[in-house]
Amino acid sequence: MTSLVVVARPFDFALQPGRAVLLVIDMQRDFIEPGGFGASLGNDVSLLQAAVAPTRALLDAWRARGWPVIHTRESHAPDLSDCPPAKRLRGSPALRIGDPGPMGRLLVRGAPGCEIVPALAPLPGETVIDKPGKGAFHATPLQARLQALGATQIVFAGVTTEVCVQSTMREANDRGYDCLLVEDATASYFPAFKAAAVEMIVAQGGIVGWAAPLAAVLSAFTAFSAFSASSALSAQPAR
Numbered sequence: 245m246t247s248l249v250v251v252a253r254p255f256d257f258a259l260q261p262g263r264a265v266l267l268v269i270d271m272q273r274d275f276i277e278p279g280g281f282g283a284s285l286g287n288d289v290s291l292l293q294a295a296v297a298p299t300r301a302l303l304d305a306w307r308a309r310g311w312p313v314i315h316t317r318e319s320h321a322p323d324l325s326d327c328p329p330a331k332r333l334r335g336s337p338a339l340r341i342g343d344p345g346p347m348g349r350l351l352v353r354g355a356p357g358c359e360i361v362p363a364l365a366p367l368p369g370e371t372v373i374d375k376p377g378k379g380a381f382h383a384t385p386l387q388a389r390l391q392a393l394g395a396t397q398i399v400f401a402g403v404t405t406e407v408c409v410q411s412t413m414r415e416a417n418d419r420g421y422d423c424l425l426v427e428d429a430t431a432s433y434f435p436a437f438k439a440a441a442v443e444m445i446v447a448q449g450g451i452v453g454w455a456a457p458l459a460a461v462l463s464a465f466t467a468f469s470a471f472s473a474s475s476a477l478s479a480q481p482a483r
């Protein structure tokens with residue numbers, strides 16, 4: 245199978261069309277905008293906004309090829325039956341999961357704050373998975389959806405790097421998926437934690453997976469398109 249070579253760490257990632265899914269983790273207003281869950285924990289949410297434009301560029305390139313996209317939302321049922329007390333009661337935030345805030349009830353499905361930010365809104369036909377945990381495989385249909393798509397590789401974007409992105413990458417790695425994190429398309433409230441998470445992922449020969457800047461992924465797309473076009477031309481009968 246022809247693959248796109250992404251210059252990545254700890255070594256090149258051979259991205260396989262037809263086998264790769266873009267998984268965009270929790271790009272929700274509740275994490276990225278003022279007044280949401282992230283802000284209620286005392287975080288500077290502006291730090292996460294840096295990942296929005298690169299994620300959009302990645303989505304645009306991915307969608308232009310018609311490849312599958314899955315979005316996740318960290319979210320809970322209105323009765324909070326899927327929110328363990330240990331999660332809801334931990335710490336002393338300004339507001340807890342399920343409390344009413346300026347964007348509706350925090351992390352509750354159906355509330356405006358629980359939606360994905362408009363710039364990254366899912367398109368019709370793209371899968372959206374609501375997840376009650378940090379990892380996207382826990383208590384969700386993600387594994388079944390990936391299997392139905394025939395996926396063996398996952399390209400990751402989203403927030404936050406060291407919490408839901410890294411948790412999901414580790415879950416995916418344990419299930420046998422090759423995982424590539426696009427570094428500029430992920431962000432943390434703690435830049436040092438993002439940097440450390442990326443290093444943990446690629447250390448020890450890629451113990452969790454690969455990491456590459458967005459530019460490396462887009463370059464691989466461009467090179468692959470040029471190769472496909474020249475192959476198509478050389479396959480045409482000479483006149």
Ligand code: C5J
Pocket residue numbers: 269270275318378403404405407408409
């Ligand atoms: C957090 C997430 N940080 N999506 N959730 O609580 O990373």
